[in-house]
Amino acid sequence: MKKETEVMHWADQAAEQIIRRNPxxxxxxxxxxxxxxxxxHIGNFREFIMGDFIAKALKHQGKxxxxxxYWDDYDVFRKVPVNMPKADxxxxxxxxxxxNVPDVVDDKHxxxxxxxxxxxxKLLPIVGLSPTIIRNSEQYMKCVLAEQxxxxxxxxxxxxxxxxKFRRENIKEGWLPISIYDEETGFEAEEMEYVGGYEARYKDQKGEWKSFDFRKKGLLKLKYRIQVxxxxxxxxxxxxxxxxxxxxAGGVFATAALMAKEVYGIEKALGFGFGWIGIKGGKQFSSSKGIIFTLKDVLEVYEPSIVRYIFAxxxxxAEFAISFDLDVLKVYEDFDKCERIYFKEEKAEEKDFEKQKRIYELSSVDVPKKMPFQPGFRHLTTVLQVYEKDVKKAAEFFEEFLKTKEDKERFDVKCKCVLNWLExxxxxxxxxxxxxxxxEGLNLDKKQKDALHKAAEVLKGKVKDDKELHERFYDICKxxxxxxxxxxxxxxxxxxxxERGPRLASFILTLGKKRVVELFGKV
Known part of the structure; x- marks a missing residue:
């Protein structure tokens, strides 16, 4: 195990704590x-991805x-979300x-x-998640939790x-830590009793008491606070x-810790509360108004490994906002830097190298064997628009760099993200x-026209790179x-x-000198 002075990702710290408690x-x-x-929404995804990081950290330590x-699909349906069709x-x-609620959205499930x-x-494999899915309805219907x-x-x-201890008013007499579903109607019973042993009973809609053995009939579920x-x-x-x-204090996991010890005689599961996620750019996030951002929305703008990177x-x-505005460019640049550091294509102090290396390992859906090609997000916004958003033509522009199948696949995904962001x-x-x-009607003065003509002459000759071209433009102005x-x-x-646009020198070289010479020559 690493010394405390060494860099350690929070997932690895949690894994060590788990192992120490039960080696x-x-x-x-x-x-x-x-x-x-x-x-x-994307806030729900944070719980998924954190679980994935912890499981991977445990495996990283050879465990x-x-x-x-768990899908809590046996929970009682208590409120219709505002963004759902056929609310009635x-x-x-x-x-x-x-x-037991019908699929009113597309009737395909x-x-x-x-x-x-x-x-x-269906999106989880795309971002490298493969949890074992458990549907609680199946667990309860099979009566596997009868002892608990x-x-x-x-x-x-x-x-x-x-x-x-955490309530202003005490729970009413007759309360039980369960919900029971009427066997005939499927609705939650309003009156129920625990008879003893494995027997419970409820009053059906006719007012008659119905008893059942919850080892044999899955009509019963634990309320969430005790289910945990x-x-x-x-x-x-x-x-x-x-x-x-x-x-x-009084939250679900705070009371679950007490119940684990006092009711089940076990240690509480380790864990920590994670912060809220906001959205920067786009519509304001509001679950109550039905305005939400999903994992699908985020994947439209960010490559899968970068989605993981945002959380890793x-x-x-920490509370943070997922950006959909200009900060998208910075997120991509930060990930590219992390990747270069991992492959030692960019120097970093030892402490920062270890930090970035581990973040990259946890972020990557599949860690590449060698340094991948990195077309800049900003640069791609220019290239794709130059080629009228044709990904195939953009790929031809970068043809000499797209040498592997993995590079080509990543390039296609990144282009789709760029196009979605632009749109x-x-x-x-x-x-x-x-x-x-x-x-037509372009109003340029004589100096501007002369400058464009001189720029055209420069472009007819040899230009080493965008830096040289930029300097030549300054010479013309002078x-x-x-x-x-x-x-x-x-x-x-x-x-x-x-009146404004991409960085001019690199833009012109991307556009093609011949094309620019023709346009400048017509002024």
Missing amino acids: GKKEYVVATGATPSGTL NATHYH VLKKHLRQALV KNYAEHCEEEFE IKVALENTDKIKDILN PAFWDYKGVDFESAGKDHYV GSRPA KYAPEEFKFSVQEKVA ELDLKVGEFFKAAYLVLINK
């Missing part, structure tokens, strides 16, 4: 969970580890188990819960005492995290269309006593009919 365990268990009661993800149909199914799960689940349920019911008073420690006991969970609100490079408790989020100054001819800004303005107006 002889054959397999360590990391758990995550979510309720598929609506569209899952067997399993990442279980969904309202009729309130107080039923989510797994067994139920509403499965629809919400599937649209999220029995223990909870026998300790109802103890559970109430724990919860009452019950699953820790059932699966031997070592680590599970949740949003930071669950860790405040942030400490769990949905990029500021207007980043968008342009190269002119076929000089725009010779004609023309302000540099006026020259740049004239060039952009001729090339893209806008």
Whole structure:
């Protein structure tokens, strides 16, 4: 194990803590969970990815580890999300188990819960996640938690005492730590009793009491607060995290820790509360108004490994915003720098090297064997627009660099991200269309025209690179006593009919000297 003075990623620190607590365990268990009661947003993904990091950190230390993800699809459906269609149909199914609510969105799934799960689940392999999926409806219907349920019911008073410590008003008499679904209607029963042993009963809609053995009939589920420690006991969970609100006094995981010890006689699962995620650029994030950003939305702008990088490079408790504005460029540049440091293509102090190396390992869906080609995001915004957003032509422009199948695949993904960003989020100054001819009525003075003619002559000759070309432009302005800004303005107006645009020298070389000479010559 590393010394405390050495650089260690927070996932590795958590893994060491897990191992120290139970060093002889054959397999360590990391758990995550979510309720598929609506569209899952990028905040939900933070729990998934944190579980993945911890499981990978345990494996990195040579341990067997399993990442279980629980879908709480047997939860009671209590509220219709505002962004869902056919709200009137969904309202009729309130107080039923989510797994019994019909798929009103596209009618392609067994139920509403499965629809919400599937649209999220199918993206997980893309970002390198492969948790073992457990649907709680199946667990409860198979009655595998009968022992944990029995223990909870026998300790109802103890559970109430724990919860009452954090409540202004005590829980009412007759409360039980369970929900029961009417066998005929599927709705949550309003009155229920624990008879004893493995027997419970509920009052059906006719007012008649119905008894059942919960080892044989899966009509019963634990309430969320007690379900958490019950699953820790059932699966031997070592680590599970949740949003930071669950860790405040009286929060779900704060009370779960007490129940784990006092009800189930086990140690609590290790974990930490993670901070909220905001959005920078695009519409304002508001779950209550149905304005959310999903993993799919983020993958439209960021490559899969960069999605992982955003989370791997942030400490769990940190609150941060995922950028859709100009900061997208910086995120890509930061990841590219991290990658160069990993492959020792860029120097870094030893401490920073170790830090960036581990972040890159956790970020990469698949760590490349050698340094990949890195077309800059900013540069691609120019190249793709020069070639009228044709990815195939853009690939031909970079042909000499795209030598491997992996480079070509990554290039295609990055181009799609650039095009999505240009279409949905990029500021207007980043968008342009190269002119076929000089725009009519263009008002340029004699000095500006002379400067463009001289620039055309320069472009007819040999130019080593964009730096040299940039310097030649400054020489022209000095010779004609023309302000540099006026020259740049004239060039952009001729090339893209806008007063500002991409960095001029590199833009012209990307566009092609011949094409620019023709346009400047027509002024």
